[in-house]
Amino acid sequence: MRSMKSLLIAYGAPYAVGVILAVGLKYHYSVSGSEDLRWVLSPTAWVVQRLTAISFEWEEHTGFVSRSHGLIIAPSCAGVNFLIIAFSTLYFTTIRLMPSVTWKGLWFGVTLGISFILTVGVNGLRIVAAVSLYQADIYGGWLTPERAHRIEGTxxxxxxxxxxxxxxxxxxxxxxxxxxxxxxxxxxxxPFLWYSLIALGIPLLNNSGLRGEIRFIEHGFLVLSVCAGVLIVVMALFFLFRSAAIRIGVGRKNGKRPQGQLQCH
Structure with a gap:
């Protein structure tokens, strides 16, 4: 029988390490300025520059600045919250499937790397889309640039x-x-639960969302509505593709010629 220590190492330690990383990233982001977040701002600016040909310059205490386009990639654009969401979603839902402690350790690094690459790429794409969206002539009434930016990002x-x-x-x-x-x-x-937990649940727990109660309620409503809309569309597509696959499978089964039976023409 395995000892309690070996069980904790095999099952408890991987989850504890993941929690420590997620909490550490969240704390680091909350107390960091642009210089401390350059590890994620630099590759993000590089992606935006490659996608748009917009040139950026590093400015101390600000971030990456494009004066010709009036664009700043600041700490608020770093995407660290999404990095935490992506890592938590991918790591905590798959770590139990790793066959050994060694595999669990390797998987920790792999999911962190995947999450970082995903964050940089997606955040760069989000910024590019935000630039185009800001220039669009679609605003009026309820739809403000701030709300459109939040919907687009989510x-x-x-x-x-x-x-x-x-x-x-x-x-x-x-x-x-x-x-x-x-x-x-x-x-x-x-992923919907992880996204909601980290994007909305944590701000509620530390009372940061309650300081601007009305704004946070609106923010939460928009985030949940967009996520629910995406889920409905994806689930509908999933159902359609699955139904089509079943019909194709049934059709092939019904059209299969029994073995040993001659078919006359």
């Missing part, structure tokens, strides 16, 4: 999280745990 972030979750979990099931890859539309609720 739409891009959550859609990317859904896709990453599906790809990573299927890859883990296929290549590591070697279990059956079961496509379930309800599994899409996992």
């Amino acid at each position: 739409l891009i972030y959550f859609s990317a999280l859904l896709m990453a979750y599906q790809v990573v979990t299927r890859a883990v099931n296929l290549f590591i745990s070697r279990g059956p890859v079961k496509a379930s539309r309800w599994s899409l609720l996992v």
Whole structure:
């Protein structure tokens, strides 16, 4: 029988390490300025520059600045919250499938790397979309630039999280745990719960959301509405594709010629 110590190392330690990293990133982001966040601001600015040909200059205590376009990639644009969401979603939902402590340690680094690359790429795309959206002539009444920016950011972030979750979990099931890859539309609720917990739940727990109660309620409503809309669309597509696959499978089965039976023409 395995000792309590070995059980804690095998099962408890990987989760504890993940929690420490997530909490540490959150704390680091809350107390850091642009210089401390350059590790994520620099690659983000590089992605935006490659996608748009907008040139940026580093400015102390500010971030990456493009004076010709009036654009600043500041700490608020770093995407660290999404990095925490992506890491938590991918790591905590798959770590139990790793076959050994060594695999769990390797998977910690792999999911952190995937989450960082995903964050930089998606955040760069979000900033590019935000620049185009800000210049669009669509504002008036309820739709303000701030609300449009929040909707656009949530739409891009959550859609990317859904896709990453599906790809990573299927890859883990296929290549590591070697279990059956079961496509379930309800599994899409996992990234939704993680996104909601970190984007909305944590601000509520530390009372930062309550300081501007009305604004936070509106923010939460927009975030949940956009995420729910994305989920509905994806689940509907999932249902349509699955129904089509079942019909194709039934059609092939019905059209299969029985063995040993001659077919006359």
